Amino acid sequence: DAGVIQSPRHEVTEMGQEVTLRCKPISGHDYLFWYRQTMMRGLELLIYFNNNVPIDDSGMPEDRFSAKMPNASFSTLKIQPSEPRDSAVYFCASSPQDRGLYEQYFGPGTRLTVT
Amino acid sequence: QKEVEQNSGPLSVPEGAIASLNCTYSDRGSQSFFWYRQYSGKSPELIMFIYSNGDKEDGRFTAQLNKASQYVSLLIRDSQPSDSATYLCAVNYGGSQGNLIFGKGTKLSVKP
Numbered sequence: 001d002a003g004v005i006q007s008p009r010h011e012v013t014e015m016g017q018e019v020t021l022r023c024k025p026i027s028g029h030d031y032l033f034w035y036r037q038t039m040m041r042g043l044e045l046l047i048y049f050n051n052n053v054p055i056d057d058s059g060m061p062e063d064r065f066s067a068k069m070p071n072a073s074f075s076t077l078k079i080q081p082s083e084p085r086d087s088a089v090y091f092c093a094s095s096p097q098d099r100g101l102y103e104q105y106f107g108p109g110t111r112l113t114v115t
Numbered sequence: 116q117k118e119v120e121q122n123s124g125p126l127s128v129p130e131g132a133i134a135s136l137n138c139t140y141s142d143r144g145s146q147s148f149f150w151y152r153q154y155s156g157k158s159p160e161l162i163m164f165i166y167s168n169g170d171k172e173d174g175r176f177t178a179q180l181n182k183a184s185q186y187v188s189l190l191i192r193d194s195q196p197s198d199s200a201t202y203l204c205a206v207n208y209g210g211s212q213g214n215l216i217f218g219k220g221t222k223l224s225v226k227p
Contacts, residue, residue, distance in 0.1 A: 042219040102207045106158040
């Protein structure tokens with residue numbers, strides 16, 4: 001079974017440009033999470049969805065960030081406009097709901113560099 | 116504020132020794148507990164979960180949970196250089212919340 005798929009794996013962009021990160025969760029998983037990881041702040045939860053509905057977006061740093069999940073197999077995280085301080089590794093993770101354990105499985109991440 | 120605390124390390128152990136990683140959490144209502152391993156430049160990988168008090172063993176790994184003291188630990192027996200990584204503790208606080216709260220991780224270095 002394929003794991004969580006993220007694209008692109010690396011993104012280099014200039015300040016002010018729009019960035020779109022993509023994620024395909026594991027089939028059958030009910031939860032989808034977007035994280036950001038930096039050396040300084042560690043792993044930060046940005047937003048998560050349950051059955052395609054956003055549940056908690058309190059971790060989204062500001063209005064420049066938005067996330068959507070139009071269907072069970074696809075989600076996007078968009079940054080517009082991007083800033084150098086957005087440089088980080090962005091992970092998508094998915095989780096099944098059936099056993100009530102909520103273990104998460106992470107994708108390979110997108111390394112974003114904003115110059 | 117629900118928190119998960121870990122010693123950042125680095126924790127250095129010789130090859131073949133037992134590595135002991137510890138984690139404390141703030142909410143007694145916590146339901147399930149996870150250990151992730153993250154190699155440098157890679158994504159976190161789930162290695163163990165536990166939800167009942169006591170020990171759970173999987174190969175060289177043992178997770179220990181003590182809900183009364185609000186701590187969870189991970190023991191790695193016969194440590195190998197390939198175990199060198201950052202280990203993240205994560206906690207699900209139960210109820211209807213499906214998210215995990217992650218600690219900042221402990222960096223483990225196993226010296227040959």
